[in-house]
Amino acid sequence: MKLGAFLSCQDIERYLGEDESRVHALRGVSLEVEPGSVHAVVGPSGCGKSTLLYILGLLDHPDGGSVMLEAEAVSHLPDDELARRRNEFIGFIFQFHFLMEDFTAQENVMIPMRRLGRLPETAMRDRAAGLLEAVGLSDKLQRASRHLSGGEQQRVAIARALANDPRVVLADEPTGNLDTKNSHRAFELLKNIVQQNQMALLLVTHNPAIAEACDWIHEMMDGRIIASHARRSG
Amino acid sequence: MTPPLYIALRFLMHRKRALLLSLSGVVCGVGFFICMQAQTQGFAKYFIDSTLGSNGALVVRSRFEPRQLDSIVPTKTSNTNVAHRQYFEGITNANEIMRVSRKFSNVVSCSPVLRGTLSARSGFENATVELYGIDPALHLQTTDLAHQIAGGSLYDFRNKPDSVIVGSRLAQTLNLEVGDTVQLLAPGGQYRRFTVAAMAKSGVGTIDSTRVYGHLRVAQTLLHKPYPASLIIYKLRDPDRAPALAQHFENLFQHDAASWQEREANTLHLFLTLRLSAAITVSLVILLAGFGIFNVLTMTVLSKMKEIAILRSMGYRRRDISAIFLWQGGMIAAVGSLIGCIAGALLSWGVSKIPIHLRGLLSTDYFVVAWDWRHYVWAILLAMISVFIASYVPARRAAQLPPVATLRGSSV
Ligand SMILES: Nc1ncnc2c1ncn2[C@@H]1O[C@H](COP(=O)(O)OP(=O)(O)O)[C@@H](O)[C@H]1O
Numbered sequence: 238m239k240l241g242a243f244l245s246c247q248d249i250e251r252y253l254g255e256d257e258s259r260v261h262a263l264r265g266v267s268l269e270v271e272p273g274s275v276h277a278v279v280g281p282s283g284c285g286k287s288t289l290l291y292i293l294g295l296l297d298h299p300d301g302g303s304v305m306l307e308a309e310a311v312s313h314l315p316d317d318e319l320a321r322r323r324n325e326f327i328g329f330i331f332q333f334h335f336l337m338e339d340f341t342a343q344e345n346v347m348i349p350m351r352r353l354g355r356l357p358e359t360a361m362r363d364r365a366a367g368l369l370e371a372v373g374l375s376d377k378l379q380r381a382s383r384h385l386s387g388g389e390q391q392r393v394a395i396a397r398a399l400a401n402d403p404r405v406v407l408a409d410e411p412t413g414n415l416d417t418k419n420s421h422r423a424f425e426l427l428k429n430i431v432q433q434n435q436m437a438l439l440l441v442t443h444n445p446a447i448a449e450a451c452d453w454i455h456e457m458m459d460g461r462i463i464a465s466h467a468r469r470s471g
Numbered sequence: 472m473t474p475p476l477y478i479a480l481r482f483l484m485h486r487k488r489a490l491l492l493s494l495s496g497v498v499c500g501v502g503f504f505i506c507m508q509a510q511t512q513g514f515a516k517y518f519i520d521s522t523l524g525s526n527g528a529l530v531v532r533s534r535f536e537p538r539q540l541d542s543i544v545p546t547k548t549s550n551t552n553v554a555h556r557q558y559f560e561g562i563t564n565a566n567e568i569m570r571v572s573r574k575f576s577n578v579v580s581c582s583p584v585l586r587g588t589l590s591a592r593s594g595f596e597n598a599t600v601e602l603y604g605i606d607p608a609l610h611l612q613t614t615d616l617a618h619q620i621a622g623g624s625l626y627d628f629r630n631k632p633d634s635v636i637v638g639s640r641l642a643q644t645l646n647l648e649v650g651d652t653v654q655l656l657a658p659g660g661q662y663r664r665f666t667v668a669a670m671a672k673s674g675v676g677t678i679d680s681t682r683v684y685g686h687l688r689v690a691q692t693l694l695h696k697p698y699p700a701s702l703i704i705y706k707l708r709d710p711d712r713a714p715a716l717a718q719h720f721e722n723l724f725q726h727d728a729a730s731w732q733e734r735e736a737n738t739l740h741l742f743l744t745l746r747l748s749a750a751i752t753v754s755l756v757i758l759l760a761g762f763g764i765f766n767v768l769t770m771t772v773l774s775k776m777k778e779i780a781i782l783r784s785m786g787y788r789r790r791d792i793s794a795i796f797l798w799q800g801g802m803i804a805a806v807g808s809l810i811g812c813i814a815g816a817l818l819s820w821g822v823s824k825i826p827i828h829l830r831g832l833l834s835t836d837y838f839v840v841a842w843d844w845r846h847y848v849w850a851i852l853l854a855m856i857s858v859f860i861a862s863y864v865p866a867r868r869a870a871q872l873p874p875v876a877t878l879r880g881s882s883v
């Protein structure tokens with residue numbers, strides 16, 4: 238395990254479902270994510286990509302193996318501690334954006350900040366406005382999220398994932414239901430912000446062009462990482 | 472504002488119809504509860520005030536002696552053997568008893584009464600009346616008679632030994648007006664004529680329909696009693712402590728003493744039963760409101776599964792999630808209680824303006840309501856408890872929802 242890794246996992250095993258429908262979803266997966274690196278996880282549907290992402294994001298517990306966050310094993314931490322680490326260090330982006338419907342774009346971005354509670358109300362407001370400006374939504378701060386287009390919603394989700402200045406952003410098919418143009422815009426945006434701020438990004442994608450643009454590509458198949466290769470520099 | 476409170480507020484505001492429904496449930500429950508209590512206690516308090524004002528908080532009556540000769544020395548417990556007493560009608564040493572009892576700090580004043588049942592006649596009307604021979608000055612100090620005068624003047628009564636005060640309903644029965652003459656038939660057989668100086672209206676049916684107040688000396692000559700007083704009426708600083716004092720007086724004076732609680736036990740019990748049954752009925756409304764809130768919150772949890780999963784993924788703890796739903800219940804309870812209290816007060820006020828012609832146990836022309844802050848505290852407490860119970864289950868359920876299941880459900 239490299240010392241530089243911020244988030245890593247070792248020999249992760251995960252079973253899902255009960256009895257007959259029990260599935261061995263992850264079969265000994267190991268992965269390391271260093272600051273400033275961008276990782277793509279690719280593979281056919283049902284190979285365990287989301288499951289891995291939830292475990293790395295401390296949302297789910299593995300049945301075997303360990304997850305390390307800042308060189309600390311997190312498997313025995315109580316739920317509240319896991320929640321605190323998610324809030325402080327991890328940003329999530331999901332395929333279907335998952336915004337809070339009745340909240341405006343700006344309010345959505347402020348929700349993680351409220352939990353962290355480090356900034357006063359006005360500073361949170363300003364920071365949310367800044368993040369939304371960075372994703373090109375400075376004119377839609379007060380718009381209710383359900384009145385935003387799909388691409389706009391995903392950009393709000395990106396801004397929200399970055400709200401607490403996390404160390405790592407985990408994205409599960411973030412561009413999955415966007416058209417090609419919007420997909421690339423959203424990905425470039427995310428990648429630039431992450432690299433500028435020395436964060437790490439791990440994203441699950443089906444889009445080969447997006448995967449090719451990442452520093453690392455991890456190919457998954459039937460609950461295993463069958464190949465990891467670095468992008469040819471250039 | 473904590474993040475859960477903030478989110479709770481936002482959730483509430485976006486379900487206005489459900490919010491209004493839950494709110495109105497609490498408002499109704501709290502409002503009805505307060506109004507019901509105000510009425511039932513109003514009538515009870517009115518009755519108590521009237522009976523205290525007319526018959527005092529404590530009455531000392533017949534002298535008694537222990538029947539068994541072997542316990543000549545009365546002990547502290549002797550008065551518990553009520554069955555072994557022999558009673559002697561009347562109080563022979565009334566002045567002595569009054570002198571001693573005035574030294575008790577709880578005693579405000581006391582007044583001797585010589586009581587007897589007589590026949591009254593006016594024109595063609597006859598009635599059996601209870602004559603209260605009183606010392607006007609003492610009696611006015613001890614009772615509310617001064618405030619009960621409804622027509623005529625106390626001044627006339629005090630200055631004319633041959634005048635009487637007649638109970639308002641008795642006056643109706645006998646067709647009497649102030650200034651009329653009423654005849655009272657003494658046990659000896661001859662009628663004596665009295666002028667009606669005033670009418671008294673206590674509000675208690677049995678008093679107003681039978682009582683005639685006369686001067687103590689006149690009553691003595693009319694009733695031919697061998698003793699100067701048949702009872703002593705007491706006004707107490709703290710009527711709630713009357714039973715203890717009655718006990719004490721029995722030991723001290725060896726006279727039968729009765730507190731108003733003992734005297735009116737039946738009626739008080741009736742009022743208590745009424746209040747309880749009203750409280751139970753209205754508690755059902757509050758319970759129903761709680762059930763409504765339970766439904767609304769359960770629906771909210773179901774419709775906010777996605778939001779709950781997002782919040783959890785963003786680092787909200789289980790207890791933050793349950794706090795979001797408990798806050799929603801809490802706010803409904805708080806706002807509902809506040810509006811409910813106002814509604815209850817308005818309702819009580821409105822009820823007190825409803826004319827009602829009561830001439831039974833009590834007589835009154837309007838509904839009687841009692842204003843007591845404790846009704847409000849109780850109503851709020853009940854609402855809080857029922858809402859808390861109603862919110863607890865959905866809140867717990869929301870906290871236990873595994874976020875991954877929801878996230879997967881929409882993304883696989
Ligand atoms: N609750 C569940 N019960 C049983 N099997 C499940 C459950 N959730 C997911 N699976 C299975 O686990 C495997 C991995 O799922 P997932 O990680 O979502 O795959 P991916 O994201 O790569 O498409 C799949 O075969 C899926 O059918």
Ligand SMILES: [Mg+2]
Binds near residue numbers: 882883
């Ligand atoms: Mg998936």
